[in-house]
Amino acid sequence: MALQNTRSLNNKGHILADFITDNNLDFLYLTETWHNHLDLFPLNQATPPPPGYSYLHQPRLTGRGGGVAVIHKQTLKTAPAPTLSVHSFENISVKLPGPTPLVIVTIYRPPKPHPSFLSDFFEFVTHLNTISSSVLLLGDFNFHIDNPTCKQASDFLDLLDTLNLTQHVHSPTHSHGHTLDLVCSTGISIHHLSTTNLYISDHLAVTFNVDPPPPPTSQ
Numbered sequence: 001m002a003l004q005n006t007r008s009l010n011n012k013g014h015i016l017a018d019f020i021t022d023n024n025l026d027f028l029y030l031t032e033t034w035h036n037h038l039d040l041f042p043l044n045q046a047t048p049p050p051p052g053y054s055y056l057h058q059p060r061l062t063g064r065g066g067g068v069a070v071i072h073k074q075t076l077k078t079a080p081a082p083t084l085s086v087h088s089f090e091n092i093s094v095k096l097p098g099p100t101p102l103v104i105v106t107i108y109r110p111p112k113p114h115p116s117f118l119s120d121f122f123e124f125v126t127h128l129n130t131i132s133s134s135v136l137l138l139g140d141f142n143f144h145i146d147n148p149t150c151k152q153a154s155d156f157l158d159l160l161d162t163l164n165l166t167q168h169v170h171s172p173t174h175s176h177g178h179t180l181d182l183v184c185s186t187g188i189s190i191h192h193l194s195t196t197n198l199y200i201s202d203h204l205a206v207t208f209n210v211d212p213p214p215p216p217t218s219q
Contacts (some may be wrong), residue, residue, distance in 0.1 A: 001025060001026060001027045001028075001029070001048055001183055001207070001208055001209070001210055002019070002023065002025055002027070002028050002029070002031055002204075002205050002206065002207040002208075003028075003030075003031075003106075003138050003139065003183065003206040003207075004016070004029070004031075004198065004200075004201075004202075004203065005030075005031045005032050005108075005140045005180075005181060005201055005203035006021075006030055006031070006032055006033055006034075006201055006204040006213075007032050007034070007200075007201035007202065007203070008032070008033070008034040008042075008201075009030070009033045009035055009042035009043060009046055009139065010034070010042055011179040012042075012046070012200045012201075013042050013043070013044070013045025013046035014045060014046075014104070015046065015198055015200055016028065016030075016046040016071075017046055017047065017048045018202075019198060019205070020046075020047075020048050020053065020071060020098075021048050021052075022108070023207065024077075025069070025073075025165060025207075026072065026073050026076060027030065027070060027072045027073075027076075027104070028046075028070070028071040028072075028107040029068075029069075029070055029104075029139065030046075030069045030070070030071070030106070030140055031067075031068050031090075031106065031107070031108040031123075031139050031140045031181075032065065032066065032067065032108060032140065032201075033057070033059070033066075033067035033068065034065055034066070034067055035057065035059050035067050035069070035071050036059050036067075037059050038058075038059075038060075040134055043055055043057055043069060043071075046071060047071050047183065050074075051074065052073060052074065053071055053074060054071065054072060054074050055069055055070060055072070056069065056070045056072075056078070056092060056094060057069035057070070057079070057092065058090065058091070058105070059091040060081065060090065065110075065199065066108060066110065067090070067108070068090050068091060068092045068106045068107070068108050068139070068193065069092065069106075070092060070094060070104075071084040071104055071135065071195075072094075073195065076096065077096070077097060077112065078094040079094065079095050079099065079105045080093060080094060080095070081087060081093035081094055081095040081104075081105070081128075081131060082131070083105070083127065083128065084124050084127045085122060086115070086120040086121075086123075086124055087114075087120070087203050088109070088114035088116050088117040088120045088121075088128060089107055089108065089109040089114075089117065089120065089121070090104060090107070090108040090109075090110075091105050091107045091108075092105070092106050093105045093106075093128075093180045095107055095131070098212065098213065099175075099215035099216060100132060100133060100187070100212075100213035100214065100216055101132040101133050101134065102132065102134045102135075102136065102188065102210075102212070102213050103131050103134070103135045103136070103215075104129050104134045104136045104137075104138075105116075105128070105135070105139075106138060106139050107134070107137060107138070107139035107140075107141065108139050108140050108146075109139070109140065109141045109192060110142065110144075111142040113152065116187065118156065120157055121156075121159065122159060122162075122163065124181070125137070125163050125165070126163075127133075129186075132185070132187070132213075133186070133187045133213075133216075134188050134213035135165075135186050135187060135188075135189035136164065136180075136183070136184075136185045136188060136210065137182075137183075137185070137186065138182060138183045138184065138206075139181055139182070140181050140182075140203065141155050141156070141180060141182050142179075142180055142196075143180065143182075144178045144179070144180070145157060145167070145179050145182070146172065146177075146178055146179040147178070149181050161188070162189075164186050165184040165185065165186050166185055166186065166190075167183070167184050168182075168183045168184070168185065168190045168193050168208070169182050169183050169193065169195075169206060171195055172195075172204070173195060173203055173204045173206060174202060174203055174204070174211050175203075176202075180203070181203055181204070181206050183206060183208060185210075187213055187214075188207055188210055188211060188212075188213050189210070189211040190208055190209070191208070191209050191211070192205055192207075192208060192209045193206065193207070193208035193209075194208070206219045
């Protein structure tokens, strides 16, 4: 799996398609795609040709910027996961079936502070926990979590602890040296996480492996 903030998909699709195939990725999660629902050419270009991959996407409906998408192997039977509607961050959710389903949410939180983000996020994740005990949240959260004096980041990390979510990225993901792109999970094992520069934006790609959720325990 991999995560990349693209800061626009335009003219970058072939690089992402090569990245997917070269690394045999099951999933590529994209933030700041800047695409719109009337022009899917950039997403089509980023998706390796059939019969391998498909995508789900959620463009920003008003204004410029934003947008999230998931490119995935067609052999992986994904379905949209029902989530709460929120206004403080953009997201797209999928569910992988299994004895314990895995809910995966790609998130983009714009850098301008939103007063309801923490409460929105708490309610959003609490709802996800009613769907499955195995949850993967990842994306560009625009918090400098590497800065111990940043109160917003500290409050967010405290909230992750409250929600029993583990944050796995501990190195810079942005050209200014900050850790903005996060991988958070509960109920699954994340390993072999690393970053790589695709030279398509000011963000690094984050790659990692995920072990399938364990089956539910017998009562």
